Amino acid sequence: MSTVRCVDLCRFFIQGDQTIKALDHVDLSIGKREFVCLSGPSGSGKTTLLNAIGGLDKPTSGEVWVAEQRIDNLSKGELANMRLHNIGFVFQAYNLIPVLTARENVEFVMQVQGVPADERRQRAMAILQEVGLEDMEDRRPANLSGGQQQRVAVARAIVSRPAMVLADEPTANLDSVTAEHLMGLFVALNEKHSTTFIISTHDQRVMSYARRLIGLVDGRIVKDETR
Amino acid sequence: MHLPFAVLFRLAWRNLWRNYRRTLIMLGAITVGVWAMIFMTAVMRGMVDDMLYRAVRNLPGHVQIHHSDYRDDPSISNSMPPIDQALLDALEQPEIIKWSARVRVPAVITSEHDTRGTTLLGIDPEEESGLSFIADSIVAGRFLESVDDRGLIVGQKMIDNLETVLGRRVVVMSQDPDNEIIDRGFRIVGVFATDLENVEESFIFTGRKTVQSMLNMGASISEIAVLGHDYRDVSDVLRLQEVTGPDREILPWYEIDTYLGTMLSTMDGFVLVWIVVVFLALSFGLVNTLVMAVFERVREIGLMQALGMRPSMIVVQVLMETFLLLLIGLAAGNLFAILSVVALSDGIDLSIVSEGMQMMGVANVLYPSLQTNDVLLADVVVIVLGLLAGLSPAWRAARYQPVEAITKV
Numbered sequence A: 001m002s003t004v005r006c007v008d009l010c011r012f013f014i015q016g017d018q019t020i021k022a023l024d025h026v027d028l029s030i031g032k033r034e035f036v037c038l039s040g041p042s043g044s045g046k047t048t049l050l051n052a053i054g055g056l057d058k059p060t061s062g063e064v065w066v067a068e069q070r071i072d073n074l075s076k077g078e079l080a081n082m083r084l085h086n087i088g089f090v091f092q093a094y095n096l097i098p099v100l101t102a103r104e105n106v107e108f109v110m111q112v113q114g115v116p117a118d119e120r121r122q123r124a125m126a127i128l129q130e131v132g133l134e135d136m137e138d139r140r141p142a143n144l145s146g147g148q149q150q151r152v153a154v155a156r157a158i159v160s161r162p163a164m165v166l167a168d169e170p171t172a173n174l175d176s177v178t179a180e181h182l183m184g185l186f187v188a189l190n191e192k193h194s195t196t197f198i199i200s201t202h203d204q205r206v207m208s209y210a211r212r213l214i215g216l217v218d219g220r221i222v223k224d225e226t227r
Numbered sequence B: 001m002h003l004p005f006a007v008l009f010r011l012a013w014r015n016l017w018r019n020y021r022r023t024l025i026m027l028g029a030i031t032v033g034v035w036a037m038i039f040m041t042a043v044m045r046g047m048v049d050d051m052l053y054r055a056v057r058n059l060p061g062h063v064q065i066h067h068s069d070y071r072d073d074p075s076i077s078n079s080m081p082p083i084d085q086a087l088l089d090a091l092e093q094p095e096i097i098k099w100s101a102r103v104r105v106p107a108v109i110t111s112e113h114d115t116r117g118t119t120l121l122g123i124d125p126e127e128e129s130g131l132s133f134i135a136d137s138i139v140a141g142r143f144l145e146s147v148d149d150r151g152l153i154v155g156q157k158m159i160d161n162l163e164t165v166l167g168r169r170v171v172v173m174s175q176d177p178d179n180e181i182i183d184r185g186f187r188i189v190g191v192f193a194t195d196l197e198n199v200e201e202s203f204i205f206t207g208r209k210t211v212q213s214m215l216n217m218g219a220s221i222s223e224i225a226v227l228g229h230d231y232r233d234v235s236d237v238l239r240l241q242e243v244t245g246p247d248r249e250i251l252p253w254y255e256i257d258t259y260l261g262t263m264l265s266t267m268d269g270f271v272l273v274w275i276v277v278v279f280l281a282l283s284f285g286l287v288n289t290l291v292m293a294v295f296e297r298v299r300e301i302g303l304m305q306a307l308g309m310r311p312s313m314i315v316v317q318v319l320m321e322t323f324l325l326l327l328i329g330l331a332a333g334n335l336f337a338i339l340s341v342v343a344l345s346d347g348i349d350l351s352i353v354s355e356g357m358q359m360m361g362v363a364n365v366l367y368p369s370l371q372t373n374d375v376l377l378a379d380v381v382v383i384v385l386g387l388l389a390g391l392s393p394a395w396r397a398a399r400y401q402p403v404e405a406i407t408k409v
């Protein structure tokens, strides 16, 4: 049984008289508990693929299935609900809500889900400790470094224990110690809670954690190896 | 549908103070607008209240009882018999503060120099005091002392017109029930003055019995003026008609003076129009502020949707922000309006413009009248229309695509 399935997925962007094939007939199936790295050069379609899987973008053609539900034809509200309850996101940039503190950002998804305040706070504090930000809980994003912001985003993505985490270059702004720590966290969660991870990266260290490595070039899968 | 109000409220509140200069400017505008709505309404109410108060004091009372043909032909032949026991009992009920039986006839007054047309009123001075203006408007000489007082009270303007003085004799002429001309000499024993010159010319007063015997009308009377507790609601007083019978007609003041009646009944409409007009002036700034506030946040609104906030929650968040803005503005506006009215509770002196105002029956000093209903109306209009104005920016915000926010660099 697969968690994610893409069938003949295409996403084209029209720019002037040019058609950019960001995703060019992608077929892909990712199962529960998998730990997948999407690798490829800049512009190869990694972000576009993650957005399609997360229901953030409508594909030009093809199908996207998440947890046995076809999502490419859902309404905006249904997609929001699907994301809220199934997926944790770490975006490449602009991850945090500026008017909320680090802890409030971590609690945000749980709060929208309706998790009681006590439990929310407890879980947020525990996860902030895990990413090494326990003294920063009351800071707003503007008062955090890029790496710290990224760690808050990671904390938010995993704190609600989603079935799947989509992370777009999560280590891009992190020093190597923090990056290692973060990847260790991902692996632990993957093993402990059977969380599926799909991580885009061109960072060699990240790829070394992957148990399945998918290579993208010009919107096409050129490599798919399981280790 | 689950709506996480706590987090929506927190976001709305913090976003409100993010661009605090813009928020303060908008709050200032709302405050001034709401102040104008409430304060100007209080001034208008004060003006109309004053006109009505004066009009009611200028003899009508809250309700009048006449012969049923009196309205068509207000002549002496349409007088009523004296007050019977049933009506007297009804007039002694607690919902009635005062009442007065009068004789009212058209008359001509002649001095050694001039002649004027006027209305002669035969009154009981005791019944009249506290009901109409006359008892406390005497500026020279004395007031009448009893129903058979034979002295005459005239207005300041009238005595000037007649080029006569207090203490002199004048002749008053009128018709008796048989259309016979009757005249009689009177001594001017008192002079009254009011804010309105035409009242000083319109009426002359003497004892009721004096007029009744002069015009050979026995104990008949022309009208009974009745004062209740509140001129806005005379329904208690109108219940007198249970005992007046078919020969007598009972009319509230707003049917006796239809101009003033219309004024009171259209006043509420005026107030609503005024409030809405001020709001419309505000609404442009409000919508603009909200559109800007939303436009600046395209990214985080997209982010929140990406994280699982449904579009409806975005709408609620923007509306909540609108609501908070309106609420603070309303609180400040209400406060300033109330303070302004309290500060001016000694009245606004209008003597500079009083020439024009007198024509409308308004006095020199205006007392703003703050009414709870007007304040509530302004507040409800601002909240309801304000939230409606917030719908379009909120809707716009909810339509942002999450991916735009995330991929925008």
Ligand SMILES: Nc1ncnc2c1ncn2[C@@H]1O[C@H](COP(=O)(O)OP(=O)(O)O)[C@@H](O)[C@H]1O
Pocket: A013, A014, A015, A020, A021, A022, A040, A041, A042, A043, A044, A045, A046, A047, A048, A049, B407
């Ligand atoms: N909104 C967009 N409009 C036009 N072209 C886009 C848009 N988003 C992505 N692209 C193009 O699609 C291709 C894939 O982009 P992306 O998925 O961001 O690559 P990656 O994440 O691997 O760097 C690139 O050529 C990019 O320029």
Ligand SMILES: [Mg+2]
Pocket: A046, A047, A048, A092, A168
């Ligand atoms: Mg990318």
